[in-house]
Amino acid sequence: MLKVHLNYETGPEHWADLQSRLAPGIRLSSGECRPANGFDILVSGEPTLEELEGNGRLRAVIVPWVGVPLATLDRMKEFPSIALHNLPYNxxxxxxxxxxxxxxxxxxxxxxxxxxxxxxxxxxxxxxxxxxxxxxxxxxxxxxxxxxxxxxxxxxxxxxxxxxxxxxxxxxxxxxxxxxxxxxxxxxxxxxxxxxxxxxxxxxxxxxxxxxxxxxxxxxxxxxxxxxxxxxxxxxxxxxxxxxxxxxxxxxxxxxxxxxxxxxxxxxxxxxxxxxxxxxSPHRAGWSEEKEPARIAELANMLNAAARGEPMPYRVDPRQGY
CATH class of the missing domain: 3.40.50.720 (NAD(P)-binding Rossmann-like Domain)
Known part of the structure; x- marks a missing residue:
């Protein structure tokens, strides 16, 4: 069972869309509803120290957009065993x-x-x-x-x-x-x-x-x-x-x-x-009616690859920033 926790907001229709695209062996959680024994993949733009330190099974963080914040890059340098990825859907x-x-x-x-x-x-x-x-x-x-x-x-x-x-x-x-x-x-x-x-x-x-x-x-x-x-x-x-x-x-x-x-x-x-x-322009380059469906589709592809035991795409080196 691959456990995935989402720490960004998405509407109920997009949540349902994501679940419908995932392989049967993937279990999703979100927000404050965290699995008691941790999770394998965290989807978050700004993972906290608590999330990274207090979860022994965590193996990857996916930032759900293209640019990884500087604070996240700096934090992930301290956790070289946890892979960092971005999500270039836009x-x-x-x-x-x-x-x-x-x-x-x-x-x-x-x-x-x-x-x-x-x-x-x-x-x-x-x-x-x-x-x-x-x-x-x-x-x-x-x-x-x-x-x-x-x-x-x-x-x-x-x-x-x-x-x-x-x-x-x-x-x-x-x-x-x-x-x-x-x-x-x-x-x-x-x-x-x-x-x-x-x-x-x-x-x-x-x-x-x-x-x-x-x-x-x-x-x-x-x-x-x-x-x-x-x-x-x-x-x-x-x-x-x-x-x-x-x-x-x-x-x-x-x-x-x-x-x-x-x-x-x-x-x-x-x-x-x-x-x-x-x-x-108010930082809206990625805004469109198709934005969230595109993000969900690409995220599902990444998670399904992980569930199959394959490397997820879009790996980011925290030292380089990309």
């Missing part, structure tokens, strides 16, 4: 959001939409071009894994050239090492951030990197806010040193109570909302 939607933000920022969709709703057919007289052309430009994709490659495919369709930056580049002419990033930035029409947030990538993009971007460049972040220095990004956009940005990931998040009550919560210590050259 690769496609995240790549779609990256491209949507890229186009919305490059074409200034939001300001022109707001102007036309008031009857104005032209933009504000700021001296800023109404859009920048991406065709023929270089898309520097920082993080060239599953999401980054999806984004690259879309950018190729727009006529862009690709520079995929990753820790261990392959032999393709489109792949570059992180050491090459500084030389690529002055050529970039777009810098699209898709890489995991680790201690090594925290604030990887700061003032120095932003200053190397051309004035007509667009920055997109669908990874984690902490990879791009908060103040440096705000000051760069405020001074219009780059053309625009599209941001889905932020620096300050509402508490569970604030979310439940629908209370306002600014996403940054800086007033990004006052800038007309940033498209703001």
């Amino acid at each position: 690769i496609g939607p995240t790549a779609e959001m990256a491209v949507a933000l890229l186009l919305a920022a490059a074409k200034r969709i939001v300001p022109y939409d707001q102007r036309l709703r008031r009857g104005y057919w032209s933009g504000e007289h700021t001296g800023v071009p109404g859009s920048v052309m991406l065709d023929g430009g270089l898309a520097v994709i920082l993080g060239y894994g599953r999401i980054g490659r999806r984004v690259a495919a879309a950018c190729r369709g727009l006529g862009m050239r690709i520079a995929g930056v990753r820790r261990n580049p392959g032999t393709s002419d489109e792949e570059y090492a992180l050491a090459d990033l500084s030389g690529l930035l002055p050529q970039a029409a777009a810098l699209i951030v898709c890489l995991p947030h680790t201690h090594q990538t925290d604030r990887l993009i700061g003032s120095r990197e932003l200053e190397r971007l051309p004035s007509n460049a667009v920055l997109v972040n669908v990874a984690r806010g902490g990879i791009v220095n908060e103040e440096a990004l705000y000051r760069t956009l405020q001074a219009r040193r780059i053309y625009a940005a599209g941001i889905d990931v932020w620096y300050r998040y509402p508490s569970a109570t604030e979310r439940k009550q629908g209370l306002p919560h600014p996403p940054s210590s800086f007033p990004f909302h006052t800038l007309d050259n940033v498209v703001m």
Whole structure:
């Protein structure tokens, strides 16, 4: 019997869907209803010390989304005998959001939409071009894994050239090492951030990197806010040193109570909302009607593999962060 405990909320219809997909030898529990003699697999984004220490049979933790929190990475380093996995069920939607933000920022969709709703057919007289052309430009994709490659495919369709930056580049002419990033930035029409947030990538993009971007460049972040220095990004956009940005990931998040009550919560210590050259999205790249069914289906595949005695996919090295 494989015992699996879920520590994240899912609706009753999705719970039933998960159970219907699992092999007969898998027993599920959730929330505070924990098995008395422990469980083999824990599905949780932030496992507690008590859960990891007090369960001798625990052999794996599955984070039920793509990016593993830094605190979880640090905690799991202390438990090398417990395998860590993520659940990349939303690769496609995240790549779609990256491209949507890229186009919305490059074409200034939001300001022109707001102007036309008031009857104005032209933009504000700021001296800023109404859009920048991406065709023929270089898309520097920082993080060239599953999401980054999806984004690259879309950018190729727009006529862009690709520079995929990753820790261990392959032999393709489109792949570059992180050491090459500084030389690529002055050529970039777009810098699209898709890489995991680790201690090594925290604030990887700061003032120095932003200053190397051309004035007509667009920055997109669908990874984690902490990879791009908060103040440096705000000051760069405020001074219009780059053309625009599209941001889905932020620096300050509402508490569970604030979310439940629908209370306002600014996403940054800086007033990004006052800038007309940033498209703001509330960390919703993975949101869609199909989100939870997709997560459940992928989770079921992983658990069924474990029940068959096979290795589960999507193993994460806590020391590397991915």
